[in-house]
Structures are given as C-alpha cells and as structure tokens.
C-alpha cells in the first residue's frame with residue numbers, strides 16, 4: 001500500500017468551518033470562525049489525524065512490521081494512533097509514562113480494545129525514550145518497527161499540519177487572525193509556515209512558560225511570519241483545570257454548541273476570549289480558531305474528577 005485508503009478510515013477532510021456569534025464578538029465587531037478539526041473523525045480527531053497521516057504513509061511505503069509510540073495515560077495521541085492502527089491492521093506497541101496500568105482508565109481501556117500492546121515506563125525511563133540507547137533497545141525488542149514520537153511530532157507530522165491552511169485558503173477569504181493551542185508546537189509551526197505574512201497567528205500554549213518559542217523559531221525558518229506565543233499563566237500549566245475553566249467550557253457550549261476539551265482547546269479559547277475582552281484585536285478583524293480535537297480528554301477528566309464532571313455531549 002503506497003497511501004492510506006481514506007475511504008476505509010472514513011476521514012472527513014476538508015474539515016468544516018463554522019462562524020460563531022456571541023454578544024462579545026458583536027460588541028467588539030469581530031468575526032470568529034472555527035475550523036472543526038474535531039469533526040475529522042470521532043476517534044482519530046483533530047491535529048492527531050494531521051500528524052499521523054504522513055507517518056502512516058511512510059509506514060506502508062517502507063514495509064515496517066509494527067508501529068511503536070509513546071504517551072501519557074490520557075494521551076490523545078495514543079488514543080488516535082490506536083484507532084488508526086486498528087483500522088489499518090497495523091500492530092501497535094505503546095510505551096506509557098506510568099508505573100502501572102489502571103484497568104479503569106478510559107483511554108487505556110480504549111487503546112487496549114484496539115489491540116495495542118502497552119508497556120509501562122517509570123518517569124525517569126520515559127525521559128530517556130528519545131535517546132539512541134533506548135531507540136536501539138526498541139529495535140532489538142521489536143525488529144522492523146517504525147517509531148512515531150510522542151504526539152506524532154516529527155517532520156511527517158509537520159507536513160500533515162501544513163495541509164490545514166491549504167484547506168482554509170479554499171474555504172475562507174481574507175483572514176486577519178488565526179488562533180490555536182499548542183503542546184509541542186508542531187501544529188502551530190505547520191500553521192505559521194503556511195500562513196500569509198499579513199496574518200497573525202496567536203498560539204496558546206497548554207504549558208506554563210515560553211520555552212516553545214525556541215521550538216517555533218527552529219521549525220519556522222521564515223522570519224517574515226507574524227506570530228505570538230502565550231504561556232498558560234492563569235491556569236498554571238499542563239492539565240491544570242479550575243472552576244473558571246469548567247464554567248467557560250459550559251458557557252461556550254451553551255453559546256455555540258461546540259465542545260472544548262479541558263487540556264488544550266478550552267484554555268486556548270478562554271485566552272482568546274480574554275484577549276478579545278481586552279480589546280487586543282482591531283474592530284472588523286476576521287478571526288479563525290483551529291479546534292484541534294482531543295475531546296476524549298473530557299472522558300479522561302471526568303474519570304479523574306467524578307465529583308466535578310464536564311457535562312457536555314460530544
């Protein structure tokens with residue numbers, strides 16, 4: 001097989017773009033569109049499909065025997081990779097950042113249901129997973145494996161994310177602002193590289209701190225691109241969720257019928273709306289938010305916090 005059979009996977013691209021309206025947007029005279037990457041596929045959703053696509057094509061073109069990948073126990077990447085590999089008949093081994101497998105964890109239940117083989121790594125060993133010695137060990141244990149890094153963040157992943165703006169260019173004209181969340185910043189790099197110089201890309205990190213700035217400088221060589229990175233200062237960093245964020249998820253769903261995951265999209269959208277409230281964007285601007293999916297994170301969150309659940313349908 002030299003390319004993925006899209007029909008078998010039932011991947012829906014181009015993902016649709018919808019306009020959302022709220023009284024704040026009206027008051028500030030802004031138009032906000034959302035690219036529903038979350039609707040690409042129920043299980044292989046959002047930027048996860050974009051990042052897997054060329055990795056999987058490479059897998060088939062080179063006759064590898066299995067895929068090996070990595071992730072945390074609630075990772076959107078392991079969820080999507082397990083679903084894609086299962087549909088395509090690819091054996092999958094996942095190295096997990098955990099000492100033991102919680103049999104009730106819904107993400108792990110899902111990936112096991114897709115026949116993925118799970119191997120636990122302590123936090124210390126997990127940190128060494130990208131080092132040559134560990135990679136050799138994987139190839140010894142699993143000969144002829146194709147290794148997809150955590151989050152699908154490699155040059156194949158980047159190539160896939162560059163297709164998002166190619167779709168947007170056909171779907172929407174004259175955009176001023178493009179906004180999206182970031183974890184490794186590979187999706188943001190793909191968007192920035194393919195944006196026009198008169199557009200500004202607002203990147204909202206799901207992590208505290210601005211270390212992704214150097215990643216973006218490295219991945220986006222074109223210095224004429226206009227982008228800014230925001231740190232997750234208010235919520236305090238990766239996977240930190242408070243009542244303000246939960247209320248925002250409810251409010252946004254109520255206003256737009258669009259679900260947001262608590263780890264990436266709810267935070268990015270929250271910060272985008274804070275910027276809007278603070279008058280950061282010129283009146284008349286046309287803005288596009290890229291919804292990167294990850295909605296299974298709601299199930300993971302609800303499992304961890306059964307007394308303070310996110311009660312939206314997705």
Ligand SMILES: Cc1ncc(COP(=O)(O)O)c(C=O)c1O
Nearest residue numbers: 076182183184185186187292294
């Ligand atoms: C739903 C979702 N949105 C955004 C991101 C961040 O993407 P990236 O790592 O390319 O910055 C991820 C994963 O890392 C994700 O799962």
